[in-house]
Amino acid sequence: MNAAIEAAAELLLQAERDRKPVAPVRELLGDNDVDAAYEVQRRIIADKVASGRRVVGRKIGLMSEAVQRQLGVDRPDFGVLLDDMVFGDRAEIPIDRFCQPRVEGEVAFVLGADLPDGATVVDVLRATDFVLPAIEIVDSRVAGWNIRITDTVADNASSGALVLGTRPVQLSEVDLAGLGMVLEHGGEPISTGVGAACLGSPAVAVAWLAQELVRRGELLRAGEVVLAGAWGPMVPVTESGTYVARFEDIGEVRVGFAAGPDGGKRA
Numbered sequence: 001m002n003a004a005i006e007a008a009a010e011l012l013l014q015a016e017r018d019r020k021p022v023a024p025v026r027e028l029l030g031d032n033d034v035d036a037a038y039e040v041q042r043r044i045i046a047d048k049v050a051s052g053r054r055v056v057g058r059k060i061g062l063m064s065e066a067v068q069r070q071l072g073v074d075r076p077d078f079g080v081l082l083d084d085m086v087f088g089d090r091a092e093i094p095i096d097r098f099c100q101p102r103v104e105g106e107v108a109f110v111l112g113a114d115l116p117d118g119a120t121v122v123d124v125l126r127a128t129d130f131v132l133p134a135i136e137i138v139d140s141r142v143a144g145w146n147i148r149i150t151d152t153v154a155d156n157a158s159s160g161a162l163v164l165g166t167r168p169v170q171l172s173e174v175d176l177a178g179l180g181m182v183l184e185h186g187g188e189p190i191s192t193g194v195g196a197a198c199l200g201s202p203a204v205a206v207a208w209l210a211q212e213l214v215r216r217g218e219l220l221r222a223g224e225v226v227l228a229g230a231w232g233p234m235v236p237v238t239e240s241g242t243y244v245a246r247f248e249d250i251g252e253v254r255v256g257f258a259a260g261p262d263g264g265k266r267a
Helices: 002-018 034-050 065-071 121-127 150-152 202-215
Strands: 055-061 078-082 086-088 091-094 102-111 130-140 157-165 178-186 188-194 226-228 240-248 252-257
Touching: 002 034, 002 102, 002 150, 034 078, 034 150, 055 157, 055 202, 078 150, 078 157, 078 202, 091 157, 102 178, 102 188, 102 202, 102 240, 121 202, 130 240, 130 252, 157 226, 157 252, 202 240
Parallel strands: 055 226, 086 157, 091 252
Antiparallel strands: 055 078, 102 130, 102 226, 130 157, 178 188, 178 240, 240 252
16 A cells, blocks of 8 residues: 555646646545545645645545535545745736636634634633635646546645735634635625535534544644635536635635636636
C-alpha cells in the first residue's frame, strides 16, 4: 500500500502543477480505504509545507446532504487550508489557477483558543473568536469530478481556495443554524441554503471536525480558520464573472474570476 500511497500523492501533485485532471486515485487506493487516502493527503500537504507554504486552518467537506447527493458519497471529510489559498473579499482570481472550479457559500470560524480532546459544541462556541462570510472555491484534480470518498480525501477534500469577508461577527449575535444564504452570479440566485444543512448547525460541524482530528493525532488550534461546510449545492464556474454569497445577519462576500488565455471559458 505504501507504493500506492506514494503514487497517488505524486499523481495529484502533478495534476495540480499541470492543471490537468487525472484518473481517479481510487484505482490505486480502493474505494473505501479512507485511512490510506488521508495518508495521501498528509504527504501532499507535507510536500507543500516543505516548499514554504503554511497551514492556516481546515475545511470540512461533504457536510451537507445536497453536496453528498451531487457527488455520490455518504460521509463528510476534511482538508487542510494553506496560506496561499486565502483571498480577501472582492478578490479577482485567474480562472486558470484551477482545474475544475466550483463555488459554495459557507461560514468561516476563526478560533481564539485551542479545541480540546473530546471537544463539544459548547467548546466550539467558547473557542470561536468570530465568524466571517466565505466563499469556498472547490476544485478536483480528478477528471470529470468522477470521485468517491477516497478520491476526495486524498485530494485534500477537493480544496481550491477560499474568499473571506472582512466584517467579523460574534456568535452571540446570530443563530447560525437558522440563517439563510443565497449565492448569486450575474445578479441571479444559483444556490440557496441554511446553516442547518451542516449537521444541524455549523458549530456542530466544527465539533465533528475537532473530534476527527483528535482521532488522527491532531488538534484545532487558536488562530486557525475553519470552513464549516457548504450551505447549499456547489455550482460549477465555467466562465469569468463575479459570484456573491449573501448571508442573513452576517453580510456578504464576493469573488471575481478573471479570464485566462482562452477568454475565461471552461469546458
